[in-house]
Amino acid sequence: MTSNQAVQSIPHVQTRELTFAGDGVRLAGQIDYPAVPRPTNGYPLVFILHHAGCNTLDCYDHYAALALAAGYAVFRWDKRGTGRSGAGGRGSTTQDAVNAYTIALEQPGVDPRSAVILAQGAGTALLGSSFGLFARQQHPRAVILVANMLDPDAVLAIQAPLQIVMGEDDWNPWATYAEETCRAHNMAYRHGASYYVAAHADRDVTDEQQAFHPGARKAIQDWLLSVQAVSTSI
Numbered sequence: 487m488t489s490n491q492a493v494q495s496i497p498h499v500q501t502r503e504l505t506f507a508g509d510g511v512r513l514a515g516q517i518d519y520p521a522v523p524r525p526t527n528g529y530p531l532v533f534i535l536h537h538a539g540c541n542t543l544d545c546y547d548h549y550a551a552l553a554l555a556a557g558y559a560v561f562r563w564d565k566r567g568t569g570r571s572g573a574g575g576r577g578s579t580t581q582d583a584v585n586a587y588t589i590a591l592e593q594p595g596v597d598p599r600s601a602v603i604l605a606q607g608a609g610t611a612l613l614g615s616s617f618g619l620f621a622r623q624q625h626p627r628a629v630i631l632v633a634n635m636l637d638p639d640a641v642l643a644i645q646a647p648l649q650i651v652m653g654e655d656d657w658n659p660w661a662t663y664a665e666e667t668c669r670a671h672n673m674a675y676r677h678g679a680s681y682y683v684a685a686h687a688d689r690d691v692t693d694e695q696q697a698f699h700p701g702a703r704k705a706i707q708d709w710l711l712s713v714q715a716v717s718t719s720i
Contacts (some may be wrong), residue, residue: 504589508574511566512576520558524632530597530602531596531600534561537606580612602626603620607632607635614635625645637662645665645675647677648671660681680709688720
C-alpha cells in the first residue's frame with residue numbers, strides 16, 4: 487500500500503494507545519475519537535480489519551480520517567511482527583483480529599452496538615470465514631468490504647448491512663465481486679447491500695496519483711453517515 491493515501495490530514499482528535507493480548511503475542515493498538523461531542527450512548531465505532539501484508543496501523547490513516555470526519559471513533563492495531571506489536575510464530579492471526587475487535591468494543595466512550603467493521607482485501611476473506619466469531623462478541627451494525635474477495639456465495643456469511651467498494655482495475659472483476667455479490671446478498675437478506683466502483687482505480691482503490699480515490703472516500707463516508715442516521719432513529 488502506498489504511504490500517501492491519506493490525502494487529507496486526520497482531524498484533531500483524542501488518541502489513546504494501548505496494548506492487549508493477541509493469540510500468544512502482545513499487540514499494540516490505537517483508538518481515535520472524533521472532534522465532536524460524544525453522543526449519549528457513546529461514539530459509533532469503525533473497526534479496521536487488515537488486508538494481507540506487514541502493515542502497521544498508520545497504513546490505514548485514510549480510513550481513519552474519513553470515519554472520524556463522519557463522527558466515528560476508529561480502532562486500529564499493528565499486526566503481529568509490525569510496529570509496536572510483538573512477533574510470534576505460533577498463534578492465529580484470526581484470533582488476533584477477534585481479540586482486537588473485543589478490545590475495541592470495550593473502549594471508553596464507544597457504543598458497542600454501533601460498531602462497523604471495515605475490512606480490506608484479505609481481511610474481507612477473513613471476515614467471511616470467521617463472521618460468527620466476531621458476531622459472538624458483538625454483532626456489527628454494518629460491514630464495509632474494500633477490495634472484496636467474497637464471491638456471491640461466500641458473502642452470505644455477512645449477515646449485516648453491507649457496502650462493497652472496489653477499484654475498476656482490481657484483479658477480481660467488480661461485476662462479480664461487487665455487483666453480483668450485492669445482488670446475492672440482497673436476495674438472501676433484507677439488511678441492504680450496495681456497491682461503489684472507483685473509476686480507473688487499482689486494487690488498493692488508489693487513483694493515478696497513488697492517493698485514495700476521492701470518489702471511494704466520499705462513498706464510504708456518505709454510507710457511514712447513513713448507517714448512523716438509521717441507527718439513531720431506531
